[in-house]
Amino acid sequence: MFRKFFRSAQSDAPFPAVAPDAPVVVVGDIHGCAALLHRFLERVGDLPLVCVGDYVDRGPNSAEVLRTLQARPDITCLSGNHEVMMRDFLEAPVKEGARWLNHGGTATLQSFGLPTIRHNNDSAMLNDARDALAEAMGPDLVAWLVSLPPLWQSGNVAVVHAGADPDRPMNEQSDHDLHWGHPAFFKRRRRDGIWVVHGHTIVANPQARDGRISIDTGAYASGRLTGVRLEDGEAYAETVTLQD
Numbered sequence: 001m002f003r004k005f006f007r008s009a010q011s012d013a014p015f016p017a018v019a020p021d022a023p024v025v026v027v028g029d030i031h032g033c034a035a036l037l038h039r040f041l042e043r044v045g046d047l048p049l050v051c052v053g054d055y056v057d058r059g060p061n062s063a064e065v066l067r068t069l070q071a072r073p074d075i076t077c078l079s080g081n082h083e084v085m086m087r088d089f090l091e092a093p094v095k096e097g098a099r100w101l102n103h104g105g106t107a108t109l110q111s112f113g114l115p116t117i118r119h120n121n122d123s124a125m126l127n128d129a130r131d132a133l134a135e136a137m138g139p140d141l142v143a144w145l146v147s148l149p150p151l152w153q154s155g156n157v158a159v160v161h162a163g164a165d166p167d168r169p170m171n172e173q174s175d176h177d178l179h180w181g182h183p184a185f186f187k188r189r190r191r192d193g194i195w196v197v198h199g200h201t202i203v204a205n206p207q208a209r210d211g212r213i214s215i216d217t218g219a220y221a222s223g224r225l226t227g228v229r230l231e232d233g234e235a236y237a238e239t240v241t242l243q244d
Contacts, residue, residue, distance in 0.1 A: 015211050016193040017233035020154040026050045027227035028215035029080065029199040032059025032107060036225035037068060039240045047229065050152050052199040052215070053080025053161035053179075057104025059220040063111040063136075070144045079148035080161040080200065081179040087146055093130035094123045112136040150178040156193050157230055162200035163212075166190045186212070197228065206237045 025047045030037050031054055041049075055069060055077070056062035069077050079087075085103060088096035097105075101120040110116060114132050117125050134142060151170065152159045158170045160178045163185035169192065177185075181200060189210035190196070199216035206226050207214045217239060219225040226239040 015189065015195075016156060018157060018195050018230050018235060019233065020157040020230050022048070022154065023229060023231035024048045024050060024154060024157070025227050025229045026052060026159050026197045026213075026215060028052055028217060028225065029054035029219060030059070030065050030225065031055070031057060031082070031104070031220040032062035032065055032111060033219040033223075033225060034059075034061035034064040034068065035242055036219050036223070036240055037065055039242070040225050040227060040238070043238055043240065044227075048076070049074075049227075050076040050159045051078060052159060052197070053078045053148070054082045054199060054216075055080070056086055056108045057082045057100075058107055060107065061111055062108040063113075066137075066141060066145070070141055076152050077148055078152060078159060078161055079150050079179065083145060083148055084179050090130055090134060090142065090145075093126040097126040097129070109133060150175050153194075157195050157197060159197045161198060163198055164190075164196050170194055195230075197230070206239075208235065 025044050027040055027049065029052060055065045069075060082104065085100040086105065086108065089100040089105065098120045101117060106116045109129060112133060114136060117129050119125060150160060153170060162179055162181035163177065164170065164173050165177050165182045166184050166188045195211050195213060197213040197215065201214060202216050202218040203214045206228060213228060215226050215228055217224045217226040223241050224239050226237060229236040
């Protein structure tokens, strides 16, 4: 059950109250934790759902997570930095492969039934792994992955993966800052009254401060997947575990 997380008009004054155009649920980084995703989906009901990205890597079931989300066009899925690294690997495996594989990509390969690359600086191995992954995913899933947007906004709520430049309007943000974060994101509050809901940075519990709502509770390491429901100046948090 979603529990009241904060009432923004009081907890972060004088920052404006959270005011999406309609109630919405946002869920944090999934990282291959398919069982937690399915459990969270059971709690959402009919409310619109937005995912902040990082569906792949580190956890054991990235393939299932991707296929589950692709099959749900009613869910808005954003891209995270791990989707960026995976897309880069599919496009340029020799140049980009080592970075992705060293940040959890091997778990994603395994989830598609593919062997782990023993030497991620071996060009032939990297090319072969890319070809095998593209075949295992199929063109529709690859196209879906490539098409994921970096930003969703409703009213004064913006959802991104990692953060945003507090001094730039949301429609002028760089994809890099949205995917990887900006150095000033946690240092300065926005001046336009936009609340930024994000993952990427792991927190023990969801946090709201200075127009930022952090919801990545490190599902792959903690076994806890967290989301928030936002509506009319209030936020309600829900964290699911496999022991619920």
